[in-house]
């Protein structure tokens with residue numbers, strides 16, 4: 477059975493979460509520079525190969541999802557061609573960049589792309605010190621979001637439900653707790669409203 481936590485324990489939850497946290501991948505800061513260095517040459521502008529355009533988020537988003545043309549499946553790097561192809565041995569004919577046509581990604585760059593996809597392939601900018609849990613490939617309903625409160629504290633939790641006054645969130649260990657909407661930052665209030673739709 478899932479245990480409901482009174483929100484008065486959130487402070488303790490926040491502290492214990494932050495201590496195990498690692499930095500979340502930020503698209504603009506971490507991913508875009510990699511794509512720019514290694515992929516833009518052939519994947520930008522209207523003539524982009526296979527219509528995969530990394531130079532423009534609007535077009536990039538069109539190839540993100542679970543549809544046939546998708547090259548990024550949020551939460552699932554192993555099914556994401558963007559990750560699969562760029563982590564092939566550089567001599568493989570399917571490798572991206574194609575053999576001898578560009579600088580292959582190094583292991584740190586591959587790891588960042590993998591983590592970005594695992595974290596949901598989001599374009600939302602994350603605060604410098606936003607913590608994130610160890611990446612998992614859980615279904616979307618288990619997607620972990622970063623929540624912040626009016627004191628500027630953050631925690632990672634999946635969204636369960638929201639009323640006009642309370643949000644119910646689920647921690648990594650599966651336990652659920654309620655938190656007053658009024659104590660959330662404006663950004664997190666908006667996130668809760670969007671997720672409740």
Ligand code: HEC
Pocket residue numbers: 511514515516517518519525526528547557558559561562572573574577578581
């Ligand atoms: C020198 C040009 C070049 C560079 C650089 C390049 N690509 Fe490509 N890419 C191509 C071509 C050509 C195709 C089409 C391949 C085909 O049709 O088999 C392609 C196709 C793709 C596809 C779609 C595959 C499919 O089957 O739908 C993905 C994903 C991709 N590239 C990712 C990347 C990534 C990620 C990078 C950077 C790490 C990159 N590419 C760098 C030329 C390039």
